[in-house]
Amino acid sequence: MSETERAMTLDEDEGADAGSRRDYKVPAAEKALDILEFMAARNEDVTQTELSLGLGRSIHEIYRVIQLLEGRGYLVRTKADRYRLSLKLFELAHMHPPVNRLVDSALPVMRELVGNTDQSCHLVVLREATVLIVLQVESPLPMRYSVALGSHFPVLETSSGAVLLAALPPAEREALVRRILASGEAGATRPEIDARLAAIAELGYEMRASLAVDGCTNISLPVRDHMGATVAALTVPYLPQKRARFSRESVLETTRAAASEISRALGAPEQAGRNRAIRLPAAQEQKR
Known part of the structure; x- marks a missing residue:
């Protein structure tokens, strides 16, 4: 019996007990994932000591893993011997076929959209309990969002997120709403959340004052795939200004048409069926 066959046999024996395969430990991989996830949640560069303290591991435990991640291009070391994530995880996420196809289909439509609205726009997908910006096209005007x-x-800080949340199947939506409420980051009560999602489901979009930027109105619509499933949200953060030629209402209609055009490029049927959203695992997401 070869070493590979012996290893497979051992794995099968270990898997005889329920859940043992899921609990199988790979220490080096766990350390690497811990480092990536820790750094993804931080905005500033970190030292090895800060990593060690943050992870509750000794420098000796993580030193070689840090060197490996740096050598493979996942970490960048600055002149001050601090580390930050590179864009490699973000690049890998965009190599994922559904996201790659989504971006390719949306880009020409979004470029036309900014020219027809004088507003910037961006495309968003779900990433666990957050939303991730996968594409951004800026307004041609000097002042822009x-x-x-x-x-x-x-x-729930964004209209994009609310549109994506409203589109989830009921069980997934309920689980995510409960998770958001438990985190204390909802910024609203359960009845307020339910009313907001119900309004989106009825209207098919959300247009409301931004919760993050004063004076900005979010206009967000779903983008659907060939199964009629909501896979992204197309959002225009509308900024009123003297040089802008279009009203919020006209921008809403133009954005609605753009979302429909992207959906058609993805093969969406005229009547959307069940909804689901593209959800990127944490290891595929990269903050800038």
Whole structure:
């Protein structure tokens, strides 16, 4: 019997007990994932000592893993011997076929949208309990709204997130709402959340004052795939200004048409069926 066959046999024996395969430990991989997830949640560069303290592991435990991640291009070391995440995780996420196809289909439509609205726009997908910006096209006007590509925000802080949340199947939506409420980051009561999601489901979009930027109105619509499932949200953060030629209402209609055009490019039927959202695992998301 070869070493590979012996290893497979051992794995099968270990898996005889329920859940043992799921609990199988791979220490080096766990350390690498711990480092990536820890750094993804921070905005500033970190030292090895800060990593060690934050993870509750000794420097000796993580030193070689840090070197490996740096060598493979996942970490970047600064001149001050501090580390930050590179864009490699973000690049890997965009190599994922559904996201890649989504971006390719949306980009030409979004470029036309900014020209027809004088407003910036961005495309958003779900990432666990946050939303991730996967595409951004800026307004041609000198004063514009810009959001960093690859950044993420709490679901209910954005209209994009509310649109995506409203589109989830009931069981998934309920689980995510409960998780958001438990985190204390909802910013609203359960009845307020339910009313907001019900309004989106009835209207098919959300247009409301931004919860993050004063004077900005979010206009967000769902983008659907060939199964009629909601896979992304197309959002225009409307900024009123003298040089803007279009009203909020006209921008809403133009954005609605753009979302429909992207959906058609993805093969969406005229009548959308059940909803689900593209949800990126944490390891595929990269903050800027």
